[in-house]
Amino acid sequence: MSASTFSRTVSVSGMLAWRALILVRRMPAVFIPSLVMPLFILVATSGAFHGISAVPIGTSSYLAFTLPFATIMGAGFAGINAGMTLARDIEGGFVDRLISSPAPRMSLVAGPFTAAAMRSLFTTTVVMLAAWIGQLPPPGLLGTIGIYVMAASFAMATACWSMGVALRARTVQAAPMMQLVVFILVFTSVAYAPRDLQTGWLRTVSDWNPVTRILEFSRTAEFQTMTWAGLWAAIASIAVLMAVFGSFALYGLSRLGND
Amino acid sequence: MTDAIVVEGLVREFKGGILAVDGIDLHVRAGEVYGFLGPNGAGKSTTVRMLTTLLRPTGGRATVAGFDVVHDAASVRRAIGVALQDAAIDPFMTGRELLRLQAVLHAIPRQEGHARAEELLERVGLTDAADRRVGTYSGGMRRRLDLALALVHEPVVLFLDEPTTGLDPTSRVALWEEVRRLNRESGTTVFLTTQYLEEADQLAGRVGIIDGGKIVAEGTPTELKTSVGDPTLMITPADPSRVGDTAEVLAQFGPAADGKPGAVAVRLAAGAEGIVQVVRALDEADIATAAIDLHQPTLDDVFVIKTGHRLEGDASAAPGSGRRRGRGSKVGR
Structure with missing residues (x-):
């Protein structure tokens, strides 16, 4: 990619990210559920599973244990929304306007990708504020950065997945497919319980699930027990997700107009 | 160019x-x-x-x-x-x-x-x-x-x-x-x-x-x-018994075309300009007319002739066009 193409990609992606963020404000019906769900997870699971904090989960507060789950789930919703917005744009013909212009095609996914990361920062902030109101002390600067970075990374990875689905299915009716994979990834990880407490197939799946390392690192960030090994494992997991889902999205992008 | x-x-x-x-x-x-x-x-x-x-x-x-x-x-x-x-x-x-x-x-x-x-x-x-x-x-x-x-x-x-x-x-x-x-x-x-x-x-x-x-x-x-033919002129004589005379007069201006009952239609070989000669000839033959309809070929005619079917939905879909086919110019009645 030449310097001028890169500069154009950044410029157009920024504009499309800005548009995606404005649409969040103008379509609250789409945004509110993706904000409420992580809060619901935070409140409901920390209430329902409060007693589990008696078992070794690394903390005495299930609220602290479940906070990263809520932030990652919120990030997942932000990513799913990127795909839903793209599908809506494809169905409505707005994507045709973008791809019949000389704007770099990469910006078609780079814009929503950036917007998903930014949205996840907002959702994470709301979830952390809710946890703070729930008497959970903030995890310190490094821990906070860790939680934000993991959430934003997961939002970008799931944005790639959902945009890949949108680019293949080209209809917003594919939204359940976007959600399905994200939910499976999150719910078969260490969302509800650490790996030590998992048994059978769930433990096996959890061991191989990239989201496990992301959630585990987020938890160490929350507990302020981060390690380099945990960070590298999380980075590797994000890289795997990005490579797989990013390739899927780029393949879909390359097929636009060829089918 | x-x-x-x-x-x-x-x-x-x-x-x-x-x-x-x-x-x-x-x-x-x-x-x-x-x-x-x-x-x-x-x-x-x-x-x-x-x-x-x-x-x-x-x-x-x-x-x-x-x-x-x-x-x-x-x-x-x-x-x-x-x-x-x-x-x-x-x-x-x-x-x-x-x-x-x-x-x-x-x-x-x-x-x-x-x-x-x-x-x-x-x-x-x-x-x-x-x-x-x-x-x-x-x-x-x-x-x-x-x-x-x-x-x-x-x-x-x-x-x-x-x-x-x-x-x-x-x-x-x-x-x-x-x-x-x-x-x-x-x-x-x-x-x-x-x-x-x-x-x-x-x-x-x-x-x-x-x-x-x-x-x-x-x-x-x-x-x-133009490619689909000459305009069609349809004359309705005021006296229905003079349809035959009207057909005889119109025959000099081009081949006969389909017309409605009580009227005579002709494809004007000279184009729309030929209508003046037609009116003069009818006058000279002392044939009074009830209506003179000139139908210019339209793109609709072109479409029908070239494709064998009508452009569906044109008249109904084109708001305000108010016509199904042709540009029938009423020049006398």
Whole structure:
């Protein structure tokens, strides 16, 4: 990619990210559920599973244990929304306007990708504020950065997945497919319980699930027990997700107009 | 004059062997308004999507503004403006926001883009509605905005895909006037698809008729109409017993044509101008007329003759056209 193409990609992606963020404000019906769900997870699971904090989960507060789950789930919703917005744009013909212009095609996914990361920062902030109101002390600067970075990374990875689905299915009716994979990834990880407490197939799946390392690192960030090994494992997991889902999205992008 | 669009043997086959465009050839001269006429499903929009680089052809080749649509798609995109069917504009954004976004897509510097947006809003009469969400616009306002969006970067070739479908008569005429002005003042080549005969007749310098993925006729509206035959003159004598005499008089002006009962019809070999001689001859034969109907061949006649069927939905879909076929000029009754 030449310097001028890169500069154009950044410029157009920024504009499309800005548009995606404005649409969040103008379509609250789409945004509110993706904000409420992580809060619901935070409140409901920390209430329902409060007693589990008696078992070794690394903390005495299930609220602290479940906070990263809520932030990652919120990030997942932000990513799913990127795909839903793209599908809506494809169905409505707005994507045709973008791809019949000389704007770099990469910006078609780079814009929503950036917007998903930014949205996840907002959702994470709301979830952390809710946890703070729930008497959970903030995890310190490094821990906070860790939680934000993991959430934003997961939002970008799931944005790639959902945009890949949108680019293949080209209809917003594919939204359940976007959600399905994200939910499976999150719910078969260490969302509800650490790996030590998992048994059978769930433990096996959890061991191989990239989201496990992301959630585990987020938890160490929350507990302020981060390690380099945990960070590298999380980075590797994000890289795997990005490579797989990013390739899927780029393949879909390359097929636009060829089918 | 150079060609703005050259299409040679263009083919688009979809999965399942559906042949939407079946080897069409066409040339559109620079500065021309070319009307691409055909019913729904004829292949108009597929052709436009290929010419605007939205869809890859599966055969043949095409150049737009001198650039190959497959091998130099980026240059094509810089040269064209596109207003697609159904005004594909985001209903949640405002007109001004969309114009500014479009300027960014075309790499127009920020200040220049903002100025251009204001100029175009003024031009299409949307300045007052510029900060309203497009979802609140009427159909005519959306089409005008769509046109403005296509003009942000001052394209060399403008593609308008059924620009007036669903518009009321006033909005339709206003859009036609804007297209004419654009073509006249900027010399922009316009490739216009339509299923409205009247629209093609009014706007296009040349018309291509597509049906079943093939171009079945091409030429200026006048050439096309002339190609299907002479105008038909139908005389209804005031005295029904003089139908035979009337037929005898009319026989000198051309071959007989189908007419309604009690009337005599003839294809005027001399064209519409021959009507004067007909009236004189009838006068000399002392035949009083109850009605004289002149039916000029229309693009509808051209369409029927070239395709074997009528352009479905034209009269009903074209708001305010108020006619099913022909331009029957009542010159006497």
